[in-house]
Amino acid sequence: xxxDIKYTSPETIADxxxxxxxxxxxxxxxxxxxxxxxxLRQRLADxxxxxxxxxxxxxxxxxxxxxxxxxxxxxxxxxxxNSDTVAESCxxxxxxxxxxxxxxxxxxxxxxxxxxxxxxxxxxxVVATALDAEIKxxxxxxxHTYDGSSFFHxxxxxxxxxxxxxxxxxxxxxxxxxxxxxxxxEPSAGAYPTATVAAVVELDDSVVTDATxxxxxxxxxxxxxxxxxxxxxxxxxxxxxxxTTAELVGDGSDPMEDSDGSVEFKREIxxxxxxxxxxxxxxxxxxxxx
Amino acid sequence: MSGSDTVTIExxxxxxxxxxxxxxxxxxxxxxxxxxxxTGTHRGCETAKCGAxxxxxxxxxxxxxxxxxxxxxxxxxxxxxxxxxxxxxHPVQEAFWNxxxxxxxxxxxxxxxxxxxxxxxxxxxxxxxxxDHLAGNICRCTGYTKIIESVQEAADMQQEER
Numbered sequence: 001x002x003x004d005i006k007y008t009s010p011e012t013i014a015d016x017x018x019x020x021x022x023x024x025x026x027x028x029x030x031x032x033x034x035x036x037x038x039x040l041r042q043r044l045a046d047x048x049x050x051x052x053x054x055x056x057x058x059x060x061x062x063x064x065x066x067x068x069x070x071x072x073x074x075x076x077x078x079x080x081x082n083s084d085t086v087a088e089s090c091x092x093x094x095x096x097x098x099x100x101x102x103x104x105x106x107x108x109x110x111x112x113x114x115x116x117x118x119x120x121x122x123x124x125x126v127v128a129t130a131l132d133a134e135i136k137x138x139x140x141x142x143x144h145t146y147d148g149s150s151f152f153h154x155x156x157x158x159x160x161x162x163x164x165x166x167x168x169x170x171x172x173x174x175x176x177x178x179x180x181x182x183x184x185x186e187p188s189a190g191a192y193p194t195a196t197v198a199a200v201v202e203l204d205d206s207v208v209t210d211a212t213x214x215x216x217x218x219x220x221x222x223x224x225x226x227x228x229x230x231x232x233x234x235x236x237x238x239x240x241x242x243x244t245t246a247e248l249v250g251d252g253s254d255p256m257e258d259s260d261g262s263v264e265f266k267r268e269i270x271x272x273x274x275x276x277x278x279x280x281x282x283x284x285x286x287x288x289x290x
Numbered sequence: 291m292s293g294s295d296t297v298t299i300e301x302x303x304x305x306x307x308x309x310x311x312x313x314x315x316x317x318x319x320x321x322x323x324x325x326x327x328x329t330g331t332h333r334g335c336e337t338a339k340c341g342a343x344x345x346x347x348x349x350x351x352x353x354x355x356x357x358x359x360x361x362x363x364x365x366x367x368x369x370x371x372x373x374x375x376x377x378x379x380h381p382v383q384e385a386f387w388n389x390x391x392x393x394x395x396x397x398x399x400x401x402x403x404x405x406x407x408x409x410x411x412x413x414x415x416x417x418x419x420x421x422d423h424l425a426g427n428i429c430r431c432t433g434y435t436k437i438i439e440s441v442q443e444a445a446d447m448q449q450e451e452r
Contacts, residue, residue: 009360022292037356
């Protein structure tokens, strides 16, 4: 049984933000609720008021405008996974969404909710960091925009100001000469991943001009790997270069040891994931590994 | 506008329209079992892992322990009790019966509901598609082989009917 709680389902984001402003820490916003409900059930969180934003109109859009894939805050993981628009403009995001939790969780959970929640083992924050998604929010004082690459601070912390609601996430359209990929290892189907890696590369005449490598789940939040990125940039991809870059991703990481694995195990699995992600990203960017 | 301690919901439950006022904290699984006495929806893990409480919300499988009853206002809900057509079992129910797609039976309603939704989407799912779709349902007796055979049998039955 759930603790006593008040419930409301405002019809506009402005109303929801105003309520958040009024109640402060005593209220929270619910979209898919797939992380929030278990937290309430297990008494890890306690609120006086639940503000359910599912009744807000026109927030389930998913479209490409000006080379940006824009996703409204009520778009479910299932919608992202099954959308032709996403498959064509940002394949990596569609693949990521298809592998979150399980069918029932994907039918309720939202992409923007996962970004706002910022679970250290969540998948969308890692991809949003690597692709530098733009995250829009609305608070009692108006709208704000954040860069995905610097939005996450680890352990459920983000740049999001007090009483702000994430209203939209937009991702760049990824096509050659850019390529992206996301790889994860999960101990069982539907479980949170033990380790993840997102890779984004830009090629110019088969030379890597820019590379972004971000790990997830092993540290408190999405973690860029600058040493590995610098190792790859300016080079022509070879089997050896991809392997040494992936090793730098693993060796450069600082994993937390827990029941999912030791520091050594997480570093090793991260190397494997980094290699797989890099190979796919380079291929998608139109490159060859010599 | 501010929150309230009780909510009035209008919902179409297994093709029956109803309106009820419940405490705001009422979980959907609690509403179905304790208020509507539809005890086919089982409560297992209560933390959104096992899938025994799966119901269809506007046709999509969701875990009813992980939602509030308040959130189904204006929606259409189907529980395992609503899958039958009069006295006739749903093809998935019949196939689970024929193939014995269960051991202790506790997880069965969730598997049946999830499988029925899969066959609405895909007429002839492959084994990996069935496994992927049912990953949110756990059978602690580990009777997965017979469950997957049951879904395949149900797909065959549905195709023959068409």
